[in-house]
Amino acid sequence: MxxxxxxxxxxxxxxxxxxxxxxxxxxxxxxxxxxxxxxxxxxxxxxxxxxxxxxxxCPDPFVNLNGECFFLSAVEMLGWEDARRECGRLGGDLASPRSLPSLREYLRSIQDPPEYLWVGGSQNDDGSWVWSSGYQAGVPVDMSKDTWNEEVPSGSGKCMGLFGQSSFRAYNYDCKERDYFVCQYYF
Missing domain, CATH: 1.20.5 (Single alpha-helices involved in coiled-coils or other helix-helix interfaces)
Known part of the structure; x- marks a missing residue:
């Protein structure tokens, strides 16, 4: 108790x-x-x-790209929940973009981006994947190969990240895994 x-x-x-x-x-x-x-x-x-x-x-430290405000936090690696709290401290949340191509464009513009990055997608108890915040909160994540790496999501985790070496396509890991993360500020 x-x-x-x-x-x-x-x-x-x-x-x-x-x-x-x-x-x-x-x-x-x-x-x-x-x-x-x-x-x-x-x-x-x-x-x-x-x-x-x-x-x-966008307020500092966020960058406006195609009408969305992103910030890559590449100083400290955190678990998904802690990353979400850190984004909240900045006034945003983990990135749940309306346009995944815009987020990818932002990440490609960064010199030497991290290999793995948390974003704001997670798996519901029923197995469906949804965006967790902002305008996209509760919206289903596109399950096509345009979004996900091959053979994922698998049963290995309930939190969504992006993998840099595959053009920032999605992967799923255990939420306690420590990675860098992308925050988003919502107007």
């Missing part, structure tokens, strides 16, 4: 930390919006101009 209570507390603490990260990022984003409005108003723009400019940029 004590272990169940501890697990519940740990889950609640994780949720609070993720929400705190989102709140910090919201505050930062609000400051950026105000700054963009002031700059554009000084330049003689109208309210539509500053709003458009503010919503087409």
């Amino acid at each position: 004590f272990q169940d209570d501890m697990q519940t507390c740990k889950t609640q603490l994780t949720t609070v930390m993720e929400e705190l990260g989102r709140f910090k990022n919201f505050n930062s984003r609000l400051e950026q919006l105000e700054e963009a409005r002031n700059v554009l108003n000084e330049e003689g723009g109208d309210d539509k101009d500053w709003a458009a400019a503010a919503y087409t940029s």
Whole structure:
């Protein structure tokens, strides 16, 4: 019973930390919006101009590619859940892109990207694979060979990553495996 209570507390603490990260990022984003409005108003723009400019940029450290904001965290290798918490601390979540080709393009633009990277896909108890966050939360992952490496997903794990040597196609590993990861910020 004590272990169940501890697990519940740990889950609640994780949720609070993720929400705190989102709140910090919201505050930062609000400051950026105000700054963009002031700059554009000084330049003689109208309210539509500053709003458009503010919503087409990504907060640091994220990079905008084709309307999605990505950040490769290649400093510390973490398990899937810990990687997700770290992305939350930055105000995002593990990448669950609307366009997997855009994420691949971003990763190919990085000099010497890591071989394995966690992203925000996971396997449900019924065996289906879904994206875990953002606009794609709950959306089924494309199960074609355009998405997955050959012979995967296999029974070896319930968390999704990308394999660099196969043009960043998906693989599945045990969620405790430590890898680098890609975060995504959602407008």
